[in-house]
Amino acid sequence: MIFKRRALLRGRAYWPHIRALFFALLDRRTPWKARLVALAVVFYAVWPLDLIPDFIPWIGWLDDLVIVPLGLWLAYRLIPDHIVADAQRR
DSSP states (O other): SSSHHHHHHHHHHHHHHHHHHHHHHTTTTHHHHHHHHHHHHHHHHHOOSSOOOSSTTHHHHHHHHHHHHHHHHHHHHOHHHHHHHHHOOO
């Protein structure tokens, strides 16, 4: 696939993928299902409120470590590879 799985385990490694996903979201060739998933992942990643608050010791961080990588994986899976490659070049 386009992104490395190990890179997704680190928090800072999300941002280049989220930016590429944002540019893929703006591309007219992207299917609507992929746009919906990409939009949800981008908003969840940058939204200051979480599904489960971070002050709850382990569970608060676990939702960020599970939801964002799964959303990135699903969005990248739904977007054709040539569109993702164009978005990563931007």
